[in-house]
Amino acid sequence: MKLQELLKGIKPTSVIGGVDADITGVDIDSRQVKDGHLFVAMKGTQVDGHRFIPKAIEQGASAVLCEDLPEEKAEGVTYIQVPSTEDAVGHVATLFYGDPSKKLKLVGVTGTNGKTTIATLLYNMFRKMGYKCGLLSTVVNYIDGEAIPADHTTPDPIELNMLLGKMVEAGCEYAFMECSSHAIAQKRIGGLKFTGGIFTNLTRDHLDYHKTFENYRNAKKAFFDGLPKSAFAITNADDKNGMIMVQNTKATVKTYSIRQMADFRARIIEMHFAGMYLDIDGHEVGVQFIGKFNVSNLLAVYAAARMLGKDPEEILVILSTLHSVSGRLEPIQSPKGFTAIVDYAHTPDALQNVLAAIHEVLNGKGHVITVCGAGGNRDHGKRPLMAQEAVKQSDKVIITSDNPRFEDPQAIIDDMLAGLNAQQMQKVISIVDRKEAIKTACMMAQKGDVILVAGKGHENYQEIKGVKHHFDDHEVLREIFGINTPSQDAAAGACDK
Numbered sequence: 001m002k003l004q005e006l007l008k009g010i011k012p013t014s015v016i017g018g019v020d021a022d023i024t025g026v027d028i029d030s031r032q033v034k035d036g037h038l039f040v041a042m043k044g045t046q047v048d049g050h051r052f053i054p055k056a057i058e059q060g061a062s063a064v065l066c067e068d069l070p071e072e073k074a075e076g077v078t079y080i081q082v083p084s085t086e087d088a089v090g091h092v093a094t095l096f097y098g099d100p101s102k103k104l105k106l107v108g109v110t111g112t113n114g115k116t117t118i119a120t121l122l123y124n125m126f127r128k129m130g131y132k133c134g135l136l137s138t139v140v141n142y143i144d145g146e147a148i149p150a151d152h153t154t155p156d157p158i159e160l161n162m163l164l165g166k167m168v169e170a171g172c173e174y175a176f177m178e179c180s181s182h183a184i185a186q187k188r189i190g191g192l193k194f195t196g197g198i199f200t201n202l203t204r205d206h207l208d209y210h211k212t213f214e215n216y217r218n219a220k221k222a223f224f225d226g227l228p229k230s231a232f233a234i235t236n237a238d239d240k241n242g243m244i245m246v247q248n249t250k251a252t253v254k255t256y257s258i259r260q261m262a263d264f265r266a267r268i269i270e271m272h273f274a275g276m277y278l279d280i281d282g283h284e285v286g287v288q289f290i291g292k293f294n295v296s297n298l299l300a301v302y303a304a305a306r307m308l309g310k311d312p313e314e315i316l317v318i319l320s321t322l323h324s325v326s327g328r329l330e331p332i333q334s335p336k337g338f339t340a341i342v343d344y345a346h347t348p349d350a351l352q353n354v355l356a357a358i359h360e361v362l363n364g365k366g367h368v369i370t371v372c373g374a375g376g377n378r379d380h381g382k383r384p385l386m387a388q389e390a391v392k393q394s395d396k397v398i399i400t401s402d403n404p405r406f407e408d409p410q411a412i413i414d415d416m417l418a419g420l421n422a423q424q425m426q427k428v429i430s431i432v433d434r435k436e437a438i439k440t441a442c443m444m445a446q447k448g449d450v451i452l453v454a455g456k457g458h459e460n461y462q463e464i465k466g467v468k469h470h471f472d473d474h475e476v477l478r479e480i481f482g483i484n485t486p487s488q489d490a491a492a493g494a495c496d497k
């Protein structure tokens with residue numbers, strides 16, 4: 001594509017050199033640059049990308065997009081100056097990959113919790129309706145059924161547009177993506193044309209990056225501020241920030257709620273470990289999910305499908321066939337009559353939520369045994385707090401390993417135990433080997449009890465000293481229960497694994 005074409009989406013303050021060159025790629029990382037590429041110099045959180053302009057040219061860059069022009073300019077290289085490369089990069093990347101989001105019905109999901117769940121369920125639903133779809137999520141990306149590993153919740157603007165471009169090439173009509181607060185703040189989604197946006201909820205998170213709650217909230221809100229008039233903005237009326245999110249949007253606002261009047265409403269009729277009966281917009285429907293927060297998630301999925309023009313009956317029939325996203329409050333029934341739940345909860349807050357969701361269903365009719373650990377070489381402060389949360393809502397807790405990385409697994413467990421007093425300790429045992437810990441929990445559990453296996457969710461490894469050893473909580477549980485293998489599950493169409 002001609003450089004001239006790529007510059008149409010931005011307003012350079014100066015251009016030094018010709019604009020006729022054929023640009024063969026766009027990079028924000030000098031290490032990726034090849035002959036004929038455009039290198040975009042970004043001022044990052046760690047280093048200033050402008051430092052790598054000479055390196056990018058050495059690797060073959062024929063054009064450089066930057067905020068500060070270098071004093072020495074290389075011959076035959078075009079320099080384009082803009083006030084902010086962060087603002088410009090999304091627009092350039094989008095044009096380079098053929099403006100893919102314009103050719104898709106793209107729906108973005110933002111909020112603290114529930115993004116992966118909602119985006120994945122929408123992807124599964126629309127595929128079941130017969131459409132070709134794409135998904136960009138924390139767990140995995142999909143292009144019409146083809147899985148592509150994900151490193152980020154929201155990829156960088158180059159990879160993001162490249163993936164959207166591949167979706168268009170593959171004939172996808174819909175794409176569902178998570179928009180993390182980092183991605184919105186860093187304008188990774190700049191230049192994308194959204195058909196709609198969904199807000200889930202907002203609790204304190206990522207303050208190491210955003211510094212204040214207001215900045216974090218404003219990052220999420222910026223997504224809705226940027227939606228066009230033609231789009232829809234679906235917001236959670238039950239969250240106290242729900243209406244703030246959409247107060248300045250041009251998009252058509254729709255609300256959903258499980259507690260009050262709203263455009264889309266749901267209530268729980270009945271709840272079991274196998275699922276719930278819900279009333280959604282006056283229709284009764286059985287779903288294979290548990291937990292009140294999943295009612296909100298399912299309602300957001302329903303609302304988005306309605307806003308995308310789908311028939312309520314068709315949506316509800318498919319909703320009843322969907323199952324939980326891998327490692328998100330995922331129940332596995334034991335032949336002995338107790339339930340194991342695999343969940344990714346790896347923070348004190350998430351443990352509190354997931355245990356509360358379990359108690360909603362259990363309703364005092366069984367015991368809860370929690371198996372959990374904490375990651376090595378990560379936030380030490382959360383360890384004692386996680387143990388406290390586990391103990392608060394469990395009858396028995398088995399503290400074990402969860403990716404010890406380069407730390408001594410027993411030392412991590414000791415950090416967790418340090419949060420407990422003598423009385424709390426009576427509920428707790430520690431077993432370093434995670435498989436043994438899960439086995440022990442299964443031996444203790446009686447009919448009607450629940451075992452929560454927390455922390456790893458979809459992960460299929462145990463990371464020890466830089467090596468990822470295969471380990472999958474689901475697999476271990478199924479092995480103990482002597483039930484179907486994951487490959488049989490995959491054959492049954494579990495496209496969210």
Ligand SMILES: CC(=O)N[C@H]1[C@@H](OP(=O)(O)OP(=O)(O)OC[C@H]2O[C@@H](n3ccc(=O)[nH]c3=O)[C@H](O)[C@@H]2O)O[C@H](CO)[C@@H](O)[C@@H]1O[C@H](C)C(=O)N[C@@H](C)C(=O)N[C@H](CCC(=O)O)C(=O)O
Nearest residue numbers: 028029030042044045046047049052152153154156180182
């Ligand atoms: C803190 C943060 O978000 N950092 C992201 C940011 O990188 P950065 O600003 O720190 O980059 P930097 O290292 O300072 O480098 C500046 C520039 O120089 C370039 N560079 C660097 C070295 C070199 O040799 N050559 C070169 O050109 C870099 O490519 C970059 O363009 O921009 C990069 C490109 O988009 C991201 O890959 C990177 O994500 C890092 C790896 C990361 O861990 N991000 C996490 C926190 C994140 O984004 N998480 C959210 C989800 C959060 C959640 O909800 O759980 C996500 O969307 O995944």
Ligand SMILES: Nc1ncnc2c1ncn2[C@@H]1O[C@H](COP(=O)(O)OP(=O)(O)OP(=O)(O)O)[C@@H](O)[C@H]1O
Nearest residue numbers: 112113114115116117138153293328329344345350
């Ligand atoms: N609506 C919700 N409210 C509160 N908790 C939720 C909600 N939906 C899911 N959860 C719980 O929060 C955790 C994360 O869920 P999910 O992966 O869907 O969220 P996410 O927003 O994609 O998170 P991330 O920021 O890690 O990408 C899980 O432990 C899940 O059980």
Ligand SMILES: N[C@H](CCC[C@H](N)C(=O)O)C(=O)O
Nearest residue numbers: 346374375378402403455456
């Ligand atoms: N994104 C999170 C995931 C942690 C999952 C848990 N299994 C662990 O390894 O601590 C982190 O890197 O902190």
Ligand SMILES: [Mg+2]
Nearest residue numbers: 115116138153
């Ligand atoms: Mg996610």
